[in-house]
Amino acid sequence: MIENNYGNIFVNDSAAEKLPKALIAAIDTGDYDVERSVAELKELIRTAGGETVCEVVQKRPAPDSATAVGSGRLEEMKALVDDFDIDVVVFDLELTATQIRNIEEALDVETIDRTMLILDIFAQRANTKEGKLQVDIARYKYLLPRLSGMGKQLSRTGGAVGMRGGPGETKLELDRRHIRSRIDALESELKDIATRRDLMRKRRKKDSVLTAAIVGYTNVGKSTLMNALTEAGVLCENKLFATLETTSRSIVLPDGRSVLLTDTVGLISRLPHHLVEAFRSTLEEAASADVILHVCDSSSEDIAEQTKVTKELLSELGCDGIPVVTVLNKSDISEWSKELLPEGTVLISAKYKIGIDDLLKALQQALPETARRMKLLLPFTEAGLLAKIREEGKIFEEDYTPDGISVDALVDVKLLKAAGEFEIRG
Numbered sequence: 363m364i365e366n367n368y369g370n371i372f373v374n375d376s377a378a379e380k381l382p383k384a385l386i387a388a389i390d391t392g393d394y395d396v397e398r399s400v401a402e403l404k405e406l407i408r409t410a411g412g413e414t415v416c417e418v419v420q421k422r423p424a425p426d427s428a429t430a431v432g433s434g435r436l437e438e439m440k441a442l443v444d445d446f447d448i449d450v451v452v453f454d455l456e457l458t459a460t461q462i463r464n465i466e467e468a469l470d471v472e473t474i475d476r477t478m479l480i481l482d483i484f485a486q487r488a489n490t491k492e493g494k495l496q497v498d499i500a501r502y503k504y505l506l507p508r509l510s511g512m513g514k515q516l517s518r519t520g521g522a523v524g525m526r527g528g529p530g531e532t533k534l535e536l537d538r539r540h541i542r543s544r545i546d547a548l549e550s551e552l553k554d555i556a557t558r559r560d561l562m563r564k565r566r567k568k569d570s571v572l573t574a575a576i577v578g579y580t581n582v583g584k585s586t587l588m589n590a591l592t593e594a595g596v597l598c599e600n601k602l603f604a605t606l607e608t609t610s611r612s613i614v615l616p617d618g619r620s621v622l623l624t625d626t627v628g629l630i631s632r633l634p635h636h637l638v639e640a641f642r643s644t645l646e647e648a649a650s651a652d653v654i655l656h657v658c659d660s661s662s663e664d665i666a667e668q669t670k671v672t673k674e675l676l677s678e679l680g681c682d683g684i685p686v687v688t689v690l691n692k693s694d695i696s697e698w699s700k701e702l703l704p705e706g707t708v709l710i711s712a713k714y715k716i717g718i719d720d721l722l723k724a725l726q727q728a729l730p731e732t733a734r735r736m737k738l739l740l741p742f743t744e745a746g747l748l749a750k751i752r753e754e755g756k757i758f759e760e761d762y763t764p765d766g767i768s769v770d771a772l773v774d775v776k777l778l779k780a781a782g783e784f785e786i787r788g
Contacts, residue, residue, distance in 0.1 A: 575655065
């Protein structure tokens with residue numbers, strides 16, 4: 363059956379210190395790398411709190427319409443479920459409600475698909491109102507096309523996966539009209555939050571606040587990097603989707619300029635479109651940034667595929683044309699050579715804060731020139747210019763000498779021409 367229990371599919375038996383046992387089932391149609399996808403699914407199961415005990419992969423031109431796998435493979439899975447005392451079967455594809463019902467009747471064990479598992483993890487990780495709204499919208503959109511095949515299961519469970527405090531727990535019948543109205547209501551709430559976020563972006567632009575968005579595949583070390591740069595205290599775990607919330611903190615670059623850094627939700631391959639849509643308002647932080655820090659796991663064998671997934675989504679969000687600094691993280695456990703890196707790429711270890719200075723310099727170079735740090739010797743008659751520099755920029759040092767006013771300052775781009783006449787060079 364489908365549990366009314368998002369965020370809690372894998373319930374650990376703490377008394378026995380036993381992790382729920384999972385069996386992975388995958389269909390190899392040749393459309394994607396099944397081995398890589400199954401490995402990622404194992405990590406998702408671990409992140410959700412389960413343990414993968416065995417896996418079954420069947421080559422087919424397409425999933426069976428009734429049970430996804432063939433009858434012979436279904437019998438094999440039944441034997442594995444009984445022999446290993448399996449708690450849940452996880453399919454590495456999206457299943458229909460009819461397929462889930464038929465598989466559960468044949469195996470007599472809870473069956474979920476990749477999307478349901480990701481939704482479960484999202485529900486575990488969402489802490490803010492925005493995050494919870496996004497997860498709820500994704501849940502309902504997942505449920506909507508499956509209503510027609512879930513009659514008995516809905517009556518048995520009282521509702522859909524994860525609808526805590528909602529129609530599932532009040533035993534109301536979930537029909538399409540009700541689901542659509544809930545989606546509309548939730549999207550309206552989310553739109554209000556997104557509007558406020560957009561106003562904040564516009565205000566930052568108006569105030570000439572420089573911004574940089576940290577993006578990348580899940581579990582590449584984005585939150586660790588955020589902590590290394592800002593001591594933001596963001597949750598860091600060696601798990602997929604360790605955090606779903608955006609965090610923004612200000613840092614000061616070597617040239618004295620301040621930049622607002624924003625961490626975004628991690629990406630994953632074959633992420634269902636409605637999940638991407640649900641988190642679009644969060645991901646759009648990247649589309650409004652002055653620079654994107656694209657963080658990659660330099661130790662991963664799948665770095666090329668992960669990079670491809672990230673770049674495709676950035677393009678979909680309209681990020682083409684925004685400067686990108688590629689950040690190869692986890693250099694402490696990889697074999698990349700700093701000398702052979704292409705231009706615009708930085709090798710770091712966020713965990714041990716290696717290469718952070720190089721990253722800050724690369725970020726500084728990629729940002730548009732809004733101000734420049736300069737050493738000036740201003741004549742006493744230029745006190746007005748000094749006042750403007752102080753108002754528009756920042757004074758680091760100021761000293762009155764017999765020859766004039768010696769200044770080390772961050773000069774706004776509007777004053778560069780006037781200040782350039784008095785710059786001390788060399």
